[in-house]
Amino acid sequence: MPGKSVLITGTSTGIGRAAAEMLAAKGYRVLATMRTPEKGRDLAENAKANGWDLTVVPLDVRDGASVRGALDQAGDIDVLVNNAGFEVWGPLEEMTVDDVKDQFETNVYGPFRLITAVLPRMRQRGSGVIVNVSSVAGRVSALLNGLYSASKFALEALSETIHYEVGHFGVRCHIVEPGGVATPFPDNRRLVGAAAGDEGSPYRELITQWEAAADRLTGGARAQPEDVAAAILDAIETGDKLRYPVGQDANLVFTARKAMDDAQFESAMRQQLGLAW
Ligand SMILES: NC(=O)c1ccc[n+]([C@@H]2O[C@H](COP(=O)([O-])OP(=O)(O)OC[C@H]3O[C@@H](n4cnc5c(N)ncnc54)[C@H](OP(=O)(O)O)[C@@H]3O)[C@@H](O)[C@H]2O)c1
Numbered sequence: 001m002p003g004k005s006v007l008i009t010g011t012s013t014g015i016g017r018a019a020a021e022m023l024a025a026k027g028y029r030v031l032a033t034m035r036t037p038e039k040g041r042d043l044a045e046n047a048k049a050n051g052w053d054l055t056v057v058p059l060d061v062r063d064g065a066s067v068r069g070a071l072d073q074a075g076d077i078d079v080l081v082n083n084a085g086f087e088v089w090g091p092l093e094e095m096t097v098d099d100v101k102d103q104f105e106t107n108v109y110g111p112f113r114l115i116t117a118v119l120p121r122m123r124q125r126g127s128g129v130i131v132n133v134s135s136v137a138g139r140v141s142a143l144l145n146g147l148y149s150a151s152k153f154a155l156e157a158l159s160e161t162i163h164y165e166v167g168h169f170g171v172r173c174h175i176v177e178p179g180g181v182a183t184p185f186p187d188n189r190r191l192v193g194a195a196a197g198d199e200g201s202p203y204r205e206l207i208t209q210w211e212a213a214a215d216r217l218t219g220g221a222r223a224q225p226e227d228v229a230a231a232i233l234d235a236i237e238t239g240d241k242l243r244y245p246v247g248q249d250a251n252l253v254f255t256a257r258k259a260m261d262d263a264q265f266e267s268a269m270r271q272q273l274g275l276a277w
Contacts, residue, residue: 094193
C-alpha cells in the first residue's frame with residue numbers, strides 16, 4: 001500500500017513512534033499525530049533527512065474538536081491506526097467512577113471518535129483499513145489492571161463489530177495485541193490507591209507481590225516497539241486475520257487460555273507468577 005495515507009495516534013513515543021517511522025520508510029504518507037506536537041520535532045527532522053512523506057499533526061484523542069481539526073488537516077485517510085493509550089493502575093476497590101471515565105476517555109472513546117469520523121468516507125470509497133492497538137489485557141484480565149483491561153476488552157468488542165459490519169463495504173478492521181513492550185508505557189501509568197503509595201491500603205502487599213511477579217511471565221524479555229510496528233504493517237498489508245498477537249508472553253497467555261478452563265488457567269498463571277495472594 002505505499003503511497004496510501006495513514007493516520008496514527010500517539011506517535012510521540014513508543015509503538016506509535018516506531019509505526020510512524022516504519023510506515024514512512026515503506027513509502028506511506030504518514031500523518032503522525034500527537035497531543036503535544038513539540039515532542040515530534042526530532043521525528044519531523046528525521047523524516048526530512050530520510051525524504052519521508054511524514055507530517056506531525058496535533059491531535060488529542062480525548063477532544064472531539066481536536067480530532068475534527070486533525071482530520072481536516074489530514075485529508076483523505078486510507079489507514080487509521082488507533083494507538084494512543086495509557087493505563088490507570090491499582091486495586092479496583094480503590095477506583096472511582098471518575099477513574100473509569102478517565103481510562104475510557106482515552107482508550108475507548110478516543111478510538112471511537114476517530115473510527116466514526118473516518119468510516120463514512122472509507123465506506124463511500126469502498127476501501128480502508130482500521131488497526132486498533134489493544135493488548136494481551138484486551139482478552140485476559142489480571143490483578144490491578146481492571147480498568148485498563150476493561151478499556152481494551154471494550155476496544156476489542158468495538159473492533160469485532162466493525163470487522164463484521166464494514167467488511168461488506170470493503171473496509172477492514174484488525175486488532176494488534178502486544179504483551180509487554182519496552183516503551184515508556186509503565187512510567188506513564190496513573191497510579192491509584194495502594195499503587196500510588198497509600199500506606200493504609202489493604203492492597204499494599206499485593207502491589208509488592210505483583211511487582212516481583214510481573215517479569216516472571218517474560219523472563220524480563222519484552223518485545224520491542226518495532227515488533228509491534230511490524231505487526232501493524234502486516235495487518236495493513238496482509239490483513240489475513242482479525243487479531244495479531246505480538247510477543248512471547250502474549251502467545252503463551254493466549255495459548256494457555258485457549259487450552260484451559262477458568263480454574264486451570266488461574267492456577268497455571270498463579271504458579272507461573274509465584275503469586276501467594
Ligand atoms: N508498552 C506495552 O507494554 C504495551 C502492551 C500492550 C499494549 N500497549 C498499547 O500500545 C499503545 C501504545 O503504548 P506505548 O507502549 O507505545 O506507550 P507510550 O510510549 O506511553 O505511548 C503512548 C502514546 O499515547 C499518547 N497519548 C496518551 N494520551 C493521549 C491523548 N489523549 N491523545 C493523544 N495521544 C495520547 C502518548 O502521548 P504523550 O507523549 O502526549 O503522553 C504517547 O504518544 C497503547 O494503546 C497501549 O495501551 C502497550
